[in-house]
Amino acid sequence: MGGMTDAEAMPDWEKRFRAPRVSLPDWAPDAPDRSLFVSNATGTYELYAWDRATGEQRQVTDRPSGTTDGVLTPDGTAIWWFSDTDGDEFGVWLRQPFGGGEDVPAAPGLAPSYGAGLAIGRHGASVVGRSTDEDGSTIHVVRDGAEPVEIYRHRESAGVGDLSHDGTLIAVEHTEHGDAMHSSLRVVRLDGSTVAELDDTEGGTVELGLEVLGFAPVAGDTRLLVAHQRRGRWEPMIWDVATGERSEPALGLPGDVSAEWYPDGSGLLIAHSHEARGELFRYDLASGEAIRVDTPKGSVSGATARPDGSVEYLWSSAALPPRVRSTAGGVVLDPPGPRAPESVPVEDVWVDGPGGRVHALVQRPAGASGPLPTVFDIHGGPTWHDSDSFAAGPAAWVDHGYAVVRVNYRGSTGYGREWTDALKHRVGLIELEDIAAVREWAVASGLADPERLVLAGGSWGGFVTLLGLGTEPGVWALGLAAVPVADYVTAYHDEMEALKAMDRTLLGGTPEEVPERYAVSSPLTYVDAVRAPVYISAGVNDPRCPIRQVDHYVDRLAARGAVHEVYRYDAGHGSLVVEERIKQLALELDFAARHLGTAGTAGADRPSGARTEG
Structure with missing residues (x-):
């Protein structure tokens, strides 16, 4: 009998990362057979054009660091894509013909910047949002053959929401x-003059937020679909910017609700997110009736209504890998190659915390009872939430015998405005209080081994991880922090301008204005108390959690001989390269195995950038 092939010998956790995936395809409104999607088919996430009429698919971008930001022109003749440098998110928009050809600047005359929204018009004018440290937020109208015209500028964060059908x-x-954290809305003409304003400010203080969901997709229609929080959760509202008239769908759904227009403007495709799961409805504007769109239990991470009335959506669950499905039947777009191996389903846990009931999602190896080594995998954002959706990272830890607990702490979305907005001033410490309540349940229930508790996370989750290791040094056996905030003051001064604005909102000012709040929330303040071994990975081009502040934290660990490893890689805020993602997780698994005595990962080469001391 012959031996196993390399693919057969590969562990399931690696297969999940390598399995080809596709995003929900976007399509050109005036040429619906022309679509654009993202796939990792080559091993790096890149943009692909798809002509549904012929079935032809073509790779649009090919860059070492990958590409995910792209938009089709309304007529489907071209693709705009954002070109940055090695994942630093600072760049320019390029344009390429749909059928292939040379990339040219889409907005000649605009210098590189951070992106702040894009709307491509049908009638020769497009709108580009930009953000730089020097200029703050600016918005420019771009026309072929003419210099871009600046129509908006402000120091605080702002961006392009949408452009009306008639441009x-x-x-x-x-x-x-x-x-x-709470935007207001302004509708302007192409010359920047104001047409209408909508905000939820009271006495200069923003109590609620608004978001642009899109103009009506009909010529001459001045209705704008927006999202508001006036009843304590996100809900849609239609605002006629010409008359000022507002109307709201009567839905009565308990969770956050988003929406988009059906292509003929007759109805809304409603996306309802509640307690870590999602569902879809069609809301008919004439009758006021909401009809559920049949989707399996799990998470809908994107959906779009097609001209024929069908709905395409990207669905997955913690156990089942994602697929792009259609209400017309079957799978819309399936990448070539093997499917990702399935994982185990999540269990829902609700725990009483200091700020209210905390929702956590728990996965454990099939048939395992406990107590188990347990990874508390903390999500980023912070305005985000973990859901019942497929994730290769947690599934890998389960494969290696760990339980995985994901906590939707205060600050998470999907549980109402009050829960999200509770994250103010004591940032990091608030999240740790909710995590502690779930941790106590996990130990008391017999799930988690109190001697083998791992605190882990990326981005904001990495920040919470480092903060927890320093403020709760006797609790955690190990810490794994990816692209974290480690020195909050330095992070503030080095990060992109939009994130500075977010930090000022969360903490109530700058480091110079409220130094005590930055100090109490900075992992660097507590670094000398850290007792657990620490593994840190960071992108050297990261504009969100810049490398200099990570180095400050690592230098402090090294100065006192603390056990730690640090891995620096050539990318931004995470990597779009599949092999790099596998390498990083293999290193984390290996680090945990060596320090906890659990099952390790064969072939996890120690990177040249890794360093162990103590």
Whole structure:
């Protein structure tokens, strides 16, 4: 009998990362057979054009660091894609013909910047949102053969929401009031003059937020679909910017609700997110009736209504890998190659915490009872939430005998505005209180081994990880922090301008204005108390959690001989290269195995950038 092939010998956790995936395809409104999607088919996430009429698929971008930001022109003749440098998110928009050809600047005359929204018009004018440390937020109207015209500028964060069907009105989301968590809306003409304003400010203080969901997809229609929080959760509202008339669908759904227009403007495709799961509805504007769109239990991470009335959506669950499905039947787009191996389903746990009931998602190896080594995998954002969706990282830990607990702490979305907005001033410490309540349940229930508790996370989750290791040094056996905030003051001064605005909102000012709040929330303040071994990975081009502040934290660990390893890689805020993602997780698994005595990962080469001391 012959031996196993390399693919057969590969462990399931690696197969999940390598299995080809596709995003929900976007399509050109005036040429619906022309679509654009993202796939990792080559081993790096890149953009692909798909002509549904012929079935032809073509790779649009091919860069070492990968590419995910792209938009089709309404007529489907071209693709705009954002070109940055090695994942630093600072770059320019390029344009390429749909059928292939040379990349040319889509907005000649605009210098590189961070992106702040894009709307491509049908009638020769497009709108580009930009952000730089020097200029703050700016918005420019771009026309072929003409210099870009700046129509908006402000120090606080702002961006392009949408452009009306006839190309005469621009919806702008802005935070001129200084609260980066809650936007107000302004509709302007192409010359920047104001048509209408909508905000939820009271006495200069923003109590609620607004988001642009899109102009009606009908010529001459001045209705703008927006999301509001007036009843304590996200819900849609239709605002006629010409008449001022507002109307709201009567849905009565308990969770956050988003929406998009059906292509003929007759109805709304409703996306309802509640307690870590999602479902879809069609809302008919004439009758006021909401009809559920049949989807399996799990998470819908994107959906779009097609001209024929069918709905395409990207669905997965913790146990089943994602697929792009259609209500017309079957799978819309399936990448070539093997499917990702399945994992185990999540269990829902609700625990009483200091700020209210905390929802956690728990996965454990099939048939395992406990107590188990347990990874508390903390999500980033912080305005995000973990859901019942497929994730290769947690599934890998389960394969290696760990339980995985994911906590939707205060600050997470999907549980109402009050829960999200509770994250103020004591950032990091609030999240740790909720995590502690779930941790106590996990130990008391017999799930988690109290001697083998791992605190882990990326981005904001990496920040919470480092903060927890320093403020709760006797609790955690190990810490794994990816692209973290480690020195909050230095991070503030080095990060992109939009994130500075968010930090000012969360902490109530700059490091110079409220130094005590930055100190109490900075992992660097507590670094000398850290007792557990620490593994840190960071991208050297990261504009969100810049490398200099990570180095400050690592230098402090090294100075006192603390056990730690650090891995620096050539990318930004994470990597779009599949092999790099596998390498990073293999290193984390190996680090945990060596320090906890659990099952390790064969072939996890120690990187040249890794360093162990103590």
